[in-house]
Amino acid sequence: MNEPVPRILLERYSANERTIHWIVAVLFVIAALSGLALFHPSLFALSALFGGGTWTRILHPFAGVVMTVAFALLAAAVAKDNVMRAADWQWLRRIRQVLSGREGELPEVGRYNAGQKLLFFVMVISLAGLLVTGIVIWRRYFSDAFPIGAVRLASLAHAFFAFVLILGIIVHVYAAIWVRGSIRAMTRGHVTAGWAFKHHRAWFREKIGHAASPGTRSD
Amino acid sequence: MALESQDIVRRSATTTKPPQVRRARTAPVAKLIDTSKCIGCKACQVACMEWNDLRDEIGTCSGVYDNPLDLTEHSWTVMRFAEHENERGDLEWLIRKDGCMHCAEPGCLAACPSPGAIVQYANGIVDFDSEHCIGCGYCITGCPFNIPRLSGVDGKAYKCTLCSDRVAAGREPACVKACPTGALVFGTKEDMLRHAEERVEDLKSRGFENAGIYDPEGVGGTHVMYVLHHRDRPELYNDLPADPKISTLVKVWKGVAKPLGVAGMLLAAFAGFLHYIRVGPNETTDDDEREAARAVGASAVRARRETTDE
Structure with a gap:
């Protein structure tokens, strides 16, 4: 078994997609840390990262709005690959096999697996919710235009959507760490053919169907 | 003050x-x-x-x-x-x-x-x-x-x-x-x-x-x-x-939501860590790469054949 291991690379994210992803990611970290500082007193110390409580309060909503706009661009780019299909529900029913890494027992996966697709919808819904409720509780510019009951409901809902989004991102980041070779898709733009073959077989096929030609890099 | x-x-x-x-x-x-x-x-x-x-x-x-x-x-x-x-x-x-x-x-x-x-x-x-x-x-x-x-x-x-x-x-x-x-x-x-x-x-x-x-x-x-x-x-x-x-909404927001929210996030992160400890990383093996390469090769041959047929 000493035959050399071939290293064929497949493009997964373009430079533009990577850029927008990392803009969203950086803004998420800013919005999440500043939001958590205002959420629980035990985390108020995080406000020191932003120059104090007042700056935290000022920056948080702007970071949130820009993040949401950037996310909308990213979501538009990947939406077509995130439509749930029959095989996806089958995949979800076998979540035990997924979590123990027994991918041979799962239906073939396209560009995104069912978990990624669900996460996509969780992010779309929670970010839309955060945007709407965030505007209602943005006291400086908008809150006076809303009845107090709406502001109270929006305050609670904003915390709820943020909680859901943060849990989603924890899953997202962990999955990227757990499934080795995933992170390079977002840093370098490509994955190895073996990675695609193992984790996203249907996408792999589609990719090599019209790419196993001069376009494919191998180094 | x-x-x-x-x-x-x-x-x-x-x-x-x-x-x-x-x-x-x-x-x-x-x-x-x-x-x-x-x-x-x-x-x-x-x-x-x-x-x-x-x-x-x-x-x-x-x-x-x-x-x-x-x-x-x-x-x-x-x-x-x-x-x-x-x-x-x-x-x-x-x-x-x-x-x-x-x-x-x-x-x-x-x-x-x-x-x-x-x-x-x-x-x-x-x-x-x-x-x-x-x-x-x-x-x-x-x-x-x-x-x-x-x-x-x-x-x-x-x-x-x-x-x-x-x-x-x-x-x-x-x-x-x-x-x-x-x-x-x-x-x-x-x-x-x-x-x-x-x-x-x-x-x-x-x-x-x-x-x-x-x-x-x-x-x-x-x-x-x-x-x-x-x-x-x-x-x-x-x-x-x-x-x-x-308001009840404010009480929930500033009451149970705070400890539950923070605990939920910490638990989720820790659950990820435990999963890694117990299951280990999901790696792509050399065999996966070889199989993939074979599939790419076959596909390339097929593609060339299709081009010559035209």
């Missing part, structure tokens, strides 16, 4: 107890506003401006006596005038001095995310420490009486302090000092309740059988109380809430 001369019993966004060893022996204080004695002269508003160095913008007459029309960051108290026609067809001029009620269970303090920006003293006064205020406006969201106002200039929230600085020095609030009719009185809450009961009795003997004290239980009682001729209909007095309490 850096040099605090009063004992703080509650502090916003603080999960540990404030210093408790020095127990205040002074009884809680209260301001009693007797609406039946108020003549609407606004001396209290002027005294408030003077003592607190507040000057609101001069507005224009809008056809009612309320001036200014609403509380602002510069007007911590405002007389609200209501014309009420009673059952006998007589006009009653119901005048209510509006301002912070100094709740025993303050919604503003519960909602505030900035440690120490809102404090409650042992004497019952609820005070904003502007130095620590971050300007989020959550106090407005939490207040059942719609009292705090955010300044457009410095972005901080303001409201009546019950002249905490004067009270600390053993004086009554400026508004009480200025009141010419005795509609405003100040003292221990116990004394004020006793005085209020006498007033209610007097009003009842004059035909106001529904007269009563407004010291709403929903917020644990208040340190600013009203004597109302119509205690049964507080809404007559420019929508004084009948049963004020901290």
Whole structure:
């Protein structure tokens, strides 16, 4: 078994997609840390990262709005690959096999697996919710235009959507760490053919169907 | 309020107890506003401006006596005038001095995310420490009486302090000092309740059988109380809430949601860590690469064949 291991690379994210992803990611970290500082007193110390409580309060909503706009661009780019299909529900029913890494027992996966697709919808819904409720509780510019009951409901809902989004991102980041070779898709733009073959077989096929030609890099 | 001369019993966004060893022996204080004695002269508003160095913008007459029309960051108290026609067809001029009620269970303090920006003293006064205020406006969201106002200039929230600085020095609030009719009185809450009961009795003997004290239980009682001729209909007095309490939404948001939310996030992150420890990374093997390469090769051959066939 000493035959050399071939290293064929497949493009997964373009430079533009990577850029927008990392803009969203950086803004998420800013919005999440500043939001958590205002959420629980035990985390108020995080406000020191932003120059104090007042700056935290000022920056948080702007970071949130820009993040949401950037996310909308990213979501538009990947939406077509995130439509749930029959095989996806089958995949979800076998979540035990997924979590123990027994991918041979799962239906073939396209560009995104069912978990990624669900996460996509969780992010779309929670970010839309955060945007709407965030505007209602943005006291400086908008809150006076809303009845107090709406502001109270929006305050609670904003915390709820943020909680859901943060849990989603924890899953997202962990999955990227757990499934080795995933992170390079977002840093370098490509994955190895073996990675695609193992984790996203249907996408792999589609990719090599019209790419196993001069376009494919191998180094 | 850096040099605090009063004992703080509650502090916003603080999960540990404030210093408790020095127990205040002074009884809680209260301001009693007797609406039946108020003549609407606004001396209290002027005294408030003077003592607190507040000057609101001069507005224009809008056809009612309320001036200014609403509380602002510069007007911590405002007389609200209501014309009420009673059952006998007589006009009653119901005048209510509006301002912070100094709740025993303050919604503003519960909602505030900035440690120490809102404090409650042992004497019952609820005070904003502007130095620590971050300007989020959550106090407005939490207040059942719609009292705090955010300044457009410095972005901080303001409201009546019950002249905490004067009270600390053993004086009554400026508004009480200025009141010419005795509609405003100040003292221990116990004394004020006793005085209020006498007033209610007097009003009842004059035909106001529904007269009563407004010291709403929903917020644990208040340190600013009203004597109302119509205690049964507080809404007559420019929508004084009948049963004020901290909104359930605010209670959930600032209660169970906080520990549950943080615990949920920590658990999720730790669950990920445990999964990694137990299952290990999901790696792509050399065999996967070889198989993939074979598939790529086959596909390339097929592609070439298809091109030649054309």
